[in-house]
Amino acid sequence: MSKKAIVSLLILSMIAVACATEEEAVEEVAVEEEHDHSDESTLDEVIERGFLKCGISTGATGFSEQADDGSFGGFDVDFCYAVAAAVFGDYSKVEFKQLTSAERFTSLAAGEVDVLFRNTTWTQSRDTELGNDFGPTTYFDGQQLLGRKADGITESSTLADIDGLRVCTNAGTTTEKNITEGAGLAGATIELVTVEAFAEAVDKFIAGECDIITTDGSALVGRRAVNDALNDWVIFPTSPISKEPLGPTYRSNDSAWADVVNWTVYATIIADEYGVTSANVDSVDTDALPELGRLFGANDGELQTKMGLSADAFYNVIKQVGNYDQIYSRNLNPLGLFREGGANDRWTNGGLIYAPPAR
Amino acid sequence: MNLEFKKSITWMRENLFSSIPSSILTVATSFFVLGFFRGLFGFAMASDKDWLSVLNNMQLYMVQAYPEEDFIRVWISVGLALVFAGMSIGLWKSTEESSLSEVFSKFLRVSLAFLFFTVVAPTFSSVTDNDGIIQTEESFPMETRLQLLIPSAILVVVFFLLKNVKLNYKFNKSDLLCFYLAIPIVLLWIIKLPTIQLDSSNQRIIPDPLMPIADTTKTPWTIIFGLFLAFYFIGSRFKDSKNMKRIMSISWVLLPLFIFSWIFKKPEIDLPTILGQDIPIFIGIFLIGALTITFINNPIVEKYFSIYLGVLIAITAIALFISIPILLKSALLLLVLFTIVIPAVSSSAKGKRNLIIVWGVSLFTLSVLIRGGSSDTQIIVQQQSIFGGFSLTWLLAIFGTYVSFPLGVLLALGRNSKLPIVRIVCTGIIELTRSVPYITWLFFASVTMAVFLPEGVNFELVVRVLMVTAFFSGAYFAENIRGGLQSIPKGQYEAADAIGMSPFQKTSLIVMPQALRAIIPTLVSSAITAFKDSSLVTIIGLIDFLTIGKVIIGTQSIPVNFVGHDRENLLFIAFFYWIFTFTLSRRSMKVEKRLGLGER
Numbered sequence: 001m002s003k004k005a006i007v008s009l010l011i012l013s014m015i016a017v018a019c020a021t022e023e024e025a026v027e028e029v030a031v032e033e034e035h036d037h038s039d040e041s042t043l044d045e046v047i048e049r050g051f052l053k054c055g056i057s058t059g060a061t062g063f064s065e066q067a068d069d070g071s072f073g074g075f076d077v078d079f080c081y082a083v084a085a086a087v088f089g090d091y092s093k094v095e096f097k098q099l100t101s102a103e104r105f106t107s108l109a110a111g112e113v114d115v116l117f118r119n120t121t122w123t124q125s126r127d128t129e130l131g132n133d134f135g136p137t138t139y140f141d142g143q144q145l146l147g148r149k150a151d152g153i154t155e156s157s158t159l160a161d162i163d164g165l166r167v168c169t170n171a172g173t174t175t176e177k178n179i180t181e182g183a184g185l186a187g188a189t190i191e192l193v194t195v196e197a198f199a200e201a202v203d204k205f206i207a208g209e210c211d212i213i214t215t216d217g218s219a220l221v222g223r224r225a226v227n228d229a230l231n232d233w234v235i236f237p238t239s240p241i242s243k244e245p246l247g248p249t250y251r252s253n254d255s256a257w258a259d260v261v262n263w264t265v266y267a268t269i270i271a272d273e274y275g276v277t278s279a280n281v282d283s284v285d286t287d288a289l290p291e292l293g294r295l296f297g298a299n300d301g302e303l304q305t306k307m308g309l310s311a312d313a314f315y316n317v318i319k320q321v322g323n324y325d326q327i328y329s330r331n332l333n334p335l336g337l338f339r340e341g342g343a344n345d346r347w348t349n350g351g352l353i354y355a356p357p358a359r
Numbered sequence: 360m361n362l363e364f365k366k367s368i369t370w371m372r373e374n375l376f377s378s379i380p381s382s383i384l385t386v387a388t389s390f391f392v393l394g395f396f397r398g399l400f401g402f403a404m405a406s407d408k409d410w411l412s413v414l415n416n417m418q419l420y421m422v423q424a425y426p427e428e429d430f431i432r433v434w435i436s437v438g439l440a441l442v443f444a445g446m447s448i449g450l451w452k453s454t455e456e457s458s459l460s461e462v463f464s465k466f467l468r469v470s471l472a473f474l475f476f477t478v479v480a481p482t483f484s485s486v487t488d489n490d491g492i493i494q495t496e497e498s499f500p501m502e503t504r505l506q507l508l509i510p511s512a513i514l515v516v517v518f519f520l521l522k523n524v525k526l527n528y529k530f531n532k533s534d535l536l537c538f539y540l541a542i543p544i545v546l547l548w549i550i551k552l553p554t555i556q557l558d559s560s561n562q563r564i565i566p567d568p569l570m571p572i573a574d575t576t577k578t579p580w581t582i583i584f585g586l587f588l589a590f591y592f593i594g595s596r597f598k599d600s601k602n603m604k605r606i607m608s609i610s611w612v613l614l615p616l617f618i619f620s621w622i623f624k625k626p627e628i629d630l631p632t633i634l635g636q637d638i639p640i641f642i643g644i645f646l647i648g649a650l651t652i653t654f655i656n657n658p659i660v661e662k663y664f665s666i667y668l669g670v671l672i673a674i675t676a677i678a679l680f681i682s683i684p685i686l687l688k689s690a691l692l693l694l695v696l697f698t699i700v701i702p703a704v705s706s707s708a709k710g711k712r713n714l715i716i717v718w719g720v721s722l723f724t725l726s727v728l729i730r731g732g733s734s735d736t737q738i739i740v741q742q743q744s745i746f747g748g749f750s751l752t753w754l755l756a757i758f759g760t761y762v763s764f765p766l767g768v769l770l771a772l773g774r775n776s777k778l779p780i781v782r783i784v785c786t787g788i789i790e791l792t793r794s795v796p797y798i799t800w801l802f803f804a805s806v807t808m809a810v811f812l813p814e815g816v817n818f819e820l821v822v823r824v825l826m827v828t829a830f831f832s833g834a835y836f837a838e839n840i841r842g843g844l845q846s847i848p849k850g851q852y853e854a855a856d857a858i859g860m861s862p863f864q865k866t867s868l869i870v871m872p873q874a875l876r877a878i879i880p881t882l883v884s885s886a887i888t889a890f891k892d893s894s895l896v897t898i899i900g901l902i903d904f905l906t907i908g909k910v911i912i913g914t915q916s917i918p919v920n921f922v923g924h925d926r927e928n929l930l931f932i933a934f935f936y937w938i939f940t941f942t943l944s945r946r947s948m949k950v951e952k953r954l955g956l957g958e959r
Contacts, residue, residue: 068915096741
């Protein structure tokens with residue numbers, strides 16, 4: 001009998017072991033909650049940790065890519081590098097987390113990442129309900145449609161012209177909602193085919209299983225260039241059917257950290273306005289250009305030190321990563337996306353890329 | 360020659376065209392197979408496929424962002440596994456032999472198949488152009504076909520002649536296996552592959568120049584193969600040693616754990632912790648165990664043994680929930696398991712000495728593994744985890760099976776237990792785990808647990824996933840094992856009781872060996888399922904082998920543009936998974952044969 005008791009105790013203890021790890025988790029929740037109540041900014045956490053945790057997309061051509069040797073690159077990735085350069089003076093102090101669109105906000109809320117640069121559209125509900133705050137828009141995107149010239153689609157086509165056509169898009173995104181709403185308003189009846197990923201939609205489009213594909217304009221332009229179809233495929237309408245401002249996202253009510261992220265982005269824009277690149281940043285005459293002097297920490301850089309950064313934080317950003325134009329052209333020009341004449345042009349050229357003054 | 364021909368005609372008449380329905384079936388199936396092959400071949404050869412998107416990303420596939428300066432650790436991991444494989448093939452050397460003509464007939468069959476498929480391969484592939492019109496293009500021109508046909512036809516003739524020359528050489532099947540493995544190694548040194556080269560302005564040079572395989576690939580493989588051969592010969596010298604076989608079996612269990620905790624991970628070890636924490640814990644726990652073994656036959660000890668064991672279990676149970684070093688927790692657990700076994704083991708002085716050695720070695724191994732596993736890694740990667748791609752898939756598959764199999768055994772035994780509480784708890788765990796889809800458990804690990812857990816060490820999410828995986832496949836293993844337990848006749852239990860075996864002895868010596876033996880096919884299929892299911896982690900953002908090909912490669916535009924080349928990568932992934940699962944199922948069939956399953 002006693003042996004039976006022993007066996008049962010053994011099994012109970014095994015079960016206890018299995019639960020142990022979860023039990024530990026519960027213990028640590030209390031710690032985490034205390035942690036939240038303290039007013040420590042993400043900035044202090046990041047500095048203490050010694051590297052930045054940046055949430056990026058699993059894969060978005062031109063925005064966040066992983067190369068064959070495992071290194072990261074892209075428009076969003078470069079802004080992660082820029083924030084790391086501002087905080088640590090070393091752009092490489094980043095740990096990337098590749099997030100699917102479903103888990104990005106939970107991951108941010110759980111503190112698994114400090115900031116999201118994950119082509120995330122700034123919307124009212126995401127800003128107000130989900131406990132996020134959004135930084136300055138780094139890329140103004142908008143939903144467009146792509147069709148074949150052979151099917152009679154031209155650049156001046158509108159949503160009314162897609163009546164009766166099969167439209168492919170990826171499921172569960174705002175893209176799906178936009179096209180249904182837009183087509184309904186234009187009085188067009190469409191057959192909506194939803195697939196899991198945009199790449200699949202393109203495959204279906206090529207195979208002739210749908211007549212139109214729709215998603216953010218940047219992705220459409222990129223795919224058209226890759227498939228060498230500049231003359232065969234048309235992107236329309238000229239002004240997108242939706243506004244998709246993409247930019248950094250961080251947890252709300254953390255202004256010290258928000259300031260760091262925001263002004264890193266602004267610094268790249270201001271440097272671009274002055275034409276300062278990573279190549280010529282060392283030869284800038286800061287006496288002649290006092291705004292740049294302040295931004296690069298010439299006069300003790302008290303603007304930066306008050307933010308909790310080193311005086312030369314933004315100098316490091318420009319030196320190590322580059323200005324807005326460099327980041328843009330390096331990653332997006334090869335895909336056929338150019339700033340000229342678009343929403344992402346300098347404000348002086350009629351675009352929307354604008355930064356408040358550094359003073 | 361004539362006789363051979365007649366023989367094959369007779370064979371075909373007997374086996375393929377024995378009646379009208381079977382003739383119809385033969386023809387229909389052949390058409391189906393042929394059509395499938397032609398479709399696949401045409402797909403693969405079409406000009407819009409870029410197979411270099413697979414080749415160029417091999418590193419990403421295997422280790423994702425693992426830094427190049429630490430690649431030696433990856434090679435050591437692979438090397439160790441293959442050295443162990445060589446040693447095992449030597450130790451369990453096959454006694455079967457094949458004659459030379461059998462070998463040549465194998466080669467003949469391979470070259471005949473190659474010849475056949477070269478003949479029937481389609482010349483044209485269809486490609487949809489940008490206007491949506493299907494174009495046919497010549498993707499497999501006649502010259503290429505002839506270039507392949509002539510050598511393969513020559514090979515067919517040569518092997519046919521060699522096969523019929525009555526050469527009376529016999530080769531051991533294990534030796535032959537090593538010879539076959541040498542073929543890809545030799546190929547590594549002679550073949551040239553199209554390689555992506557960038558010009559000065561970072562543009563891809565088209566067409567891709569043919570280059571020999573990089574030294575960084577072929578040199579390590581060659582060295583590893585050399586070691587494989589060396590250890591094969593060492594192993595075959597010891598093939599009669601039972602002890603070596605036993606050591607080898609245990610080493611196979613420990614090898615992956617050691618690779619993941621020490622070699623691949625490169626743990627950060629600080630001497631003060633080892634001296635001030637690990638060594639005292641080791642000595643303390645070791646002494647307790649050793650003293651128990653030494654004095655187990657003392658009447659006083661015997662009298663209070665149950666109380667001692669109860670107290671020990673209680674202490675361990677409490678220790679698991681308080682914050683003490685993880686090494687102490689696991690050492691206590693091992694101590695409990697050991698103490699339970701002690702009375703069942705022989706009480707002679709020699710038996711005791713052996714048991715103390717076993718106890719010391721296993722405690723030491725545990726300490727080493729825990730130290731490596733719980734330390735931070737020194738590998739610097741720019742992403743969350745050092746595991747990614749195939750290394751992650753492998754980690755999930757191995758650990759999933761490793762943890763879940765013992766868990767499954769315990770759960771199955773618990774479910775069959777006569778004690779109601781144990782039975783109810785185990786049944787509850789099994790049914791709860793099985794009633795919820797695996798994906799839901801993954802979301803639980805990713806989302807629900809993440810909210811509770813603080814931002815933790817490097818691969819926190821991976822550990823969480825390992826935990827739910829262990830329970831999930833553990834529940835399935837448990838049900839399989841329960842099926843095996845039920846297949847054992849009642850007489851076996853009664854016989855064990857009749858000769859006075861303890862419940863522990865009965866379970867470990869009589870019941871489990873027979874039960875596990877009966878369910879080897881189900882266990883292997885569970886292991887294969889666990890291996891394939893590991894790809895589901897992609898939905899919670901872990902980058903496994905599948906995700907690399909499906910998502911990451913299809914979005915690469917820098918330095919080489921592979922946007923949209925996801926289909927050839929998916930085909931490659933399917934092939935890669937197939938190689939592993941097929942090998943696994945073939946091996947398990949061999950084991951079944953060796954155990955004489957299905958023959959009684």
